Structures are given as C-alpha cells and as structure tokens.
Amino acid sequence: MTVVVPTFNERANVRKLISLVEAALGQTRWQVIFVDDDSPDGTAAEVKAVAAVDPRVQCLHRVGRRGLAGAVIEGIMASAAPFVAVMDGDLQHDETLLPAMLDTLRNGGADLAVGSRYCGGPGADASALGARREAGSRLANWLGRQVLKADLTDPMSGFFMVRRSAVEAVAQRLSTSGFKVLFDIVASQDRPLRIVELPYTFRAREAGDSKLDNGVVVQYLGLLIAKLSKDVISPRFLMFAMVGASGVLVHLAI
Template sequence: MAGAAAAVQPLESSLLPAELSVILPSFNEADNIPILIGLLDKALAGIAWEAIVVDDNSPDGTTEVARKIAHGDPRVRVIRRIGRRGLSGACIEGMLASSAPFVAVMDADLQHDETLLPKMLAALKADDTDLVVASRKVEGGTVGEGLSKIRAWGSNIANGLAQKLLNVTLTDPMSGFFMVRREKAEELAPRLSPQGFKILLDLVSSANGTLKIKELPFTFRERQHGESKLDTLVTLDYFGLLLAKYFGDIVSVRFLMFGLVGASGLLVHLVALRVFLLSDMSFNLSQTAASFVAMTSNFFLNNQLTYRDRRLRGFGALIGLLTFYAVCSVGVLANVGVANLIYADPSFWLFAGAAGAVMGAVWNYAASSALTWRKN
C-alpha cells in the first residue's frame, strides 16, 4: 500500500490550477485509495487534475491514508466528515469544494474505469455538453463481473422506474461515474438531496431537462478490496428519492423515507394485531402491544436507513429506542383512541387498526427527528 502511494510523483504541472477535480467519496477504502491515486496519475498524464477524497470518518483509517498521500502530492486533498454519512452528501461537498471548471465523480473502490476520464473531459471541452455519463447500457458498455445477477436485475428495474416516472432519458441513470461542468453542479446543488446514493439521478432530475448530456460506454469492474456499501435497505432509499422528485420536492426525501418505513411498520402492526387478537387478548391491549411491536421495527429500520447519517450505535441505540418509545407514546394514545372509536365489530379490525396507526405518523416523525435522531 505504501509502495503504491510512493509511486505517485507529481509533475510541475500539478502546481497549476486544476482543470479537473475528481471527487472520491469513500468509506472504508484504505486499501483502494493509494492504488486509485496511482491509476489517476497514469490516466490523467498531461492534465492539471486534483483528487478530493471525501471520507465519512472511516474506522479503517481511510482519512489517515489519504492524508499521508496528500502530504507528498499537492494534487490530493482530503475532507473528513464527522456526523454526516451518505454518498450523495459526500459528492455534493466534494463538488462544492472544487474550483476547477470540471468535476468528475467516481467510486473509490476501483470498479470505475479511470482511463475513461480523459475522454469524458475531451467531450465536455469539445462539445456543447454539460454532463458526460459513463454508461453500462449504451453500445459497448457492460456490467462486467462487477454486479451479481440479482443486483443487475434490480438495477434494470430501478433504471426503468427512473426513466418512466421522472422522464429521465439516460440509459443508465443509476451510474455513479460521471463528469459535469462545475458551474452547473453548483447551480443545482441547492436542489440536491444530501441523502441517498444516486447523486446522478438527483442531478439530472433536478435540472428538469436543462442539461446537455452525452453518454460514453464503460465496463463496470469487479471490486478488489473491501466490501460493497450497498445493502437491501438502499432500495427504500432509492424509492424515497424517486417519490421526492416525482412530487417536485414538495416534501423532503427524509420524510418520504420515514413514510416508507412507516408503511412497512403498518404491515408489521396489522400482522401483530391479528396474532394478538387470535390469542384472545382484548382489542385495546392487542392494539397497544401491536403498536410497540411496530415502533420497534420502525426504530431499527429508520436507524439503518432514514437517519443513517445520524445512526445510533451501541448504548446510544438503546437510549434512542427508549426515547423513540417515549416520544411516540402520544402517537400511541391517539392510535389506540381513534382505533377504539372505530372498532365496534370484530370484522372491522383491519380498518380500525390502520386508522389508528396512521393517526400517530405525523407526531412520530416530528418528535423522533427533534429528539431521537437530533443533530449533535
């Protein structure tokens, strides 16, 4: 690892103002960063470039590794984020930290082909183009070995939804590898969500068709070191972004994420309610118990997804859960009270349970945002 870092010898041209900033959002990429900087040095020979490593306080020492490289190479800069998590937010901060006329965003896990960067830059400079996207879907592009069959299938569905719901014309709106004129990125930044993982989709949909876009084919490579940061919960995150953009950003992505988690909690609530009723518990007691089962489910899902940038761990998670119970108790009272008014016949259990659960939703969101996952 040290050898890879030492191999990078900045040229005198590196002291010139950067023409291109390469934004590298990272989390636990200590093994990959030195290799990637060496690859960028080779691929961008003759171009005044800089790399901005935006690290989400990685426990594996990614920040320290990047800073050691930066100490000997002025083309490398490091932003360490504490108390903030998420790829989109890291990309936005990196782009806003740049003064170069062009900025590229690529993963730090070596799955994106750095040799495409000069072609992307040439396309932006030669054509009347605002955004160049590395696409796996245009002719000549493939996913290679980088995606499993299941992830490739999910990516295709996500692409289709983005194209249909948001009228995005990109063949690969899920791509995380692109280059844009910095002035355009800066203009759109106030409309972008710092949450989530799909910064390109957010960028294009926020532009409302004003960006002139070109796509270039590339092959998505297999990860060499570390583990993928994507998990199944990212699906909810993606749908939250889709809904937020579809409704014109009237409500925040976080609120929609909370709502999606709440919808799953409603299902949990109704299943638990039915189980308790079948065990001959009274409706009031069953509704109360089901509420706490749903709250527990909602807490852990929200902690993993909706508030992943403020995620509670260890003893803090236990305190957070107790706080979540406390602040939602008012919602539970409303839940049980309204449901009890409606529940006059056992055949109405579904409607009564659903109505009661919905009544507490707004309070739960406001209280949990202010108290359970409050910003430090």
Template sequence: MQQNPNALPDLTVVVPCYNERDNVRPLVDLLDKALAGIRWNVLFVDDDSPDGTAKEVRALARERGDVRLLHRVGRRGLAGACIEGILSSVSPVVAVMDGDLQHDETKLADMFAVLRDRSEVDLVIGSRHVEGGSASGGLSALREWGSDLATKLARRLLKISASDPMSGFFMIRRERFNEVVTDLQTQGFKILADMLAASRGRWNVAEVGYEFRTRQHGESKMDTAITLEFLGLILSRLTGGIFPIRLILFLMVGLSGVAVQLVAVRFALWATGFPFYIAQSFGVWVAMTSNFALNNILTYRDRMLRGLAWFRGLLSFYAVCFIGALANVGVAELLYETWPNWAVASFAGAVVGALWNFVASALVTWRMR
C-alpha cells in the same frame, strides 16, 4: 507523477469513500496514468471511516500536492459527500467516481475531451448501457437485475433520457452543477438521477461506455436500505421535492408500524386473554419500538445510534411519540367539534402527530452531534 502544486487544476476527481483505505494509493496511481497531460487533482471525501481511510489519504497528501481530503464527521451518505466534494472544488470541470476501483479511470480522459471539445455538452456519463459498456463483470446476476429495474423506473418516472441514470461515474461542468445544487437531496446514493431530474431536461448529456469492474478490496455498500432510499428519491421527485427523502422514509416506517401494532394486538389477545385496552397498549409499545429500530437503521442511518446511545434514543423516541399522540388526539377532537366528520378529523390528527414525531425526533432523538 506529481504535478505543479501551484497550478490550478482543470479537472477535480471527487471520490466519496467509506472504508476504502486499501484502494486509496492504487487509485491515485491509476489516475496518474489515465490523466497524463491534464492538470488534475483528486479529492477524497471520507465519512469518518473506521478503517483509517482518512489517515491514509492524509499520509498521501503529505507526499503529493494534488491529493486532498475532506473528512466528514457526524455525516454519512454518498449524495451528501458528492455535493460537498464538488462544492469544495476550484476547477471548471469535476468528475465523480467511486473509490472501490470498479469505475474505469481510463475513460476519464475521454470524458474530459468531450467537455473540452464540445462546448454544448454539460454532462458526460460513464454508462454501462451504451456501446463499449457492460455491468456483468462487477455485479451479481441479482444486483444487475435490480440495477436494470431501477434504471427503468428512473427513466420512466423521472423522465430521464440518459441510458444510465444510476451510474456513479460522471463528469460535469461546475457551473452547471451550481444551477441545481440547492434542489438536490443530500440523502441517498443515486445523486446522478437526482441531478438529471433537477435539471428538468435542460442539460445536453453525452455518454461514454465503460465496463463496470469487480471490486478488489473492501465490501460493497449496497443493501436494502439503499434500495428504499432510492424509492424515497423517486417519490420525493414525483412530489416536486415537497417531501424530502427522510420524511418519506419516516412515513414508510410509520406505515410498517401500523402492521406491527395489529399483529402485536392480535397476539396479545390470543396468547394472554388480556382486556383489549391492555392488548392495545402492548401493540402501541411494540410498534413504537419497531419504528425506532427501523428509523435508526434506515431513515437516520447517517446518524445511527449505537450502544448506550441506542437505549437513550429509544427512551427519547417514546417521549416524542407520547407527545405526538396527545397532539394527534387534541387536533382531531378540536376539528371534530368544529366539523363533525370523523374521517377528516382522524386523518388530520394523524398528519399532525406524524409531522410532530418526525420533526421532534430529528431534533431530539437523532439530533446532529
């Protein structure tokens, strides 16, 4: 049932989505039933889905005043979508839930009642790990094991007491979100864990159990890259946010490049009998190519290059790394002449080269379009 479009909502439901066209109308129908008696609206934050999700939301928004769309172009990622969606809301309370129908919308009214009746509560989490909660219906055995492991890591390393910091289903007072928003990472998929870590234990948190359901339409977004992004979030939080997730992922890829280079050099020496300097040059070229490919699908997955742009990006990455290598050697040599400690000089050169490669590749190879 459509509500009075002139009444300000008491609750905004933010739904980050990518390729969820077939779930848009079913979700709004379910929200109609679940939130009867509450003034609410729903904001779909779409990352320019190729399946026409934004088009479907626009069509529905023309039919009802309580459906809104935030269409993001050139930006991808659940955390960033949630942050932009919450900041775009005008209601005092905001909920976040996935657009795949796996979160139980019938629990939204219970979560809202907690915030309405208990003024001391700042955040309500839809939890799979308290009474009435379960993840067995929506996760495979392997994914459930991985989720449990991630939950234990987050709780232990980030000092989070909530039972389900990996949940993507929660409701928060807008004023509390405003307290931590500038400290949040826009990259990654586990925004709740980031919010809880950023709150530093100041929030009063309540939990409502829910059963994680089986996806009805579309495909899961969970993959290896998301797992590595979560590890990057943990490391970023452990360093006090000094190192952003993207830099940590870039450095991880760089470390993998060292291994790739060693294997390539060994192969060249064994298979061709080339002089060492040629084998070394071959190894560096293979490592740079490997680093570009991995950064494209992991570190800069939200700006991923495809088609001809991939090859142009590769050439620009070669150029960036060449200048980074010159900076590496130059800084190391300058420091060694001042303080003749080869290990310190070499390390300092490597740091300068890595930072140059990170900043320059972000501005040139994977610049925002």
C-alpha cells in the same frame, strides 16, 4: 479538473486509485478530493499520508455525517475546477475514460458525460455486478428513465463528469441521503442538461465490501417519488412516513 471520490472503508484502494488517475490523465492539470465518512479502517489517514507529499490529493474527513450523495455534493462544492468527475473508490470504474469525458465537456458538446454500463456501445458491460445485482440495476435504471423522461441509459451510474456550475445551480435542492446523486442532479435541473454517454466495462471489486443494502433501495424509491412530485414530497418525509407506517403495522400485528 477535479475527481471527487466518496469513500467509506476503502483504505486498501486509495494509493492504487491515485496512481491509476495519474496515469490516465497524463499532463492534464488535476486534483482528487477524497470525501471520507470517518471510515474506521483509516481511509482518511491513508489519503492524508499521500496528500502530505502530493498537493494534488486532498481529504475531506466528515465526522457525524454519512451518505454517498452528501459526500459527492460536498466534494463538488469544495472544488474550484470548471469540470468535476465523480467515481467510486473501489476501482470498479474505468479511469481511462476520464480524458474522453473531459474532452467532451471542454469542446462544449455537453454539460454532463456519463460512464454507462448499458448504452450498448463497444465495451459497455455490467456483468461484474453479478446476475442478481445486474437485474436489480437494470430495473432501477428503467424506473429512473420513466421519471427523468431523458435519453439516458444509466441514470444510476456513479461514474460521470459534470460542469460544476450545473451542480451549484441546483445544490440546494439535492438530497444528501442515498446513492443516486447523478439521477438527482439531472432531475433537479430547470433546463435539460446536454448529456453524452460513454460506454465502459464495470470492473469487479478488488478489496473491501459493497455498501449496497436494503436501505439504499428504500432511499432510491423515496427519491423517485420526490422527483415525481416535483419535490413537494421530500425524501426525508417519506423515510419518516415509512418508518411510522412500519410501526403501525407492528402495533396492529401485536
């Protein structure tokens, strides 16, 4: 199996994350692919230093391209493993859930296993987000569920494991901008995926800064509209339209 970790300025977390994944997966054959967006803090160099002595670790160093969704898609497409997990590089996701995710997919019970902060099971907790961000996350999840029409409590989760074939089947339709690649993968399928959610506690960040900003929110709203239109309206077109509209408003105000 492969673990894909998109990174930007996560140098301080690289070695600890690798150690945690290794401890969680034990004797399971695994690799971890860090997809780094040319971090100025030297994240790629840190990953390559580990990769030089550990062949299970790889680095895709992207130059001139940026965005979590695109990084995740490139990482998954670079893997040859039948099952691919996606998790953040900030240590907020619970790596001890990886074996249960893998067992779920290997047993044929699901195509997608999602680490959920909101499924109501024992251990599900998103309080580390803080009250404001948790409220925003719950609203985003509610909006996502209205579009997906799927029984998924956390479609905004950045922590999941999927059959690689399910992503390859829709790779050409996926948006490379924004943060919500899980939502896009589920919404783009021709046939509904069999989904299992596993509860976990979202941990507080240990180092580095959050990448969430207003631009991410706008990109997510664009993705929602694109999926509601069955991709007739593209997220890129919506972004151009919103920029153009804002320019018109400024012009009229002046």
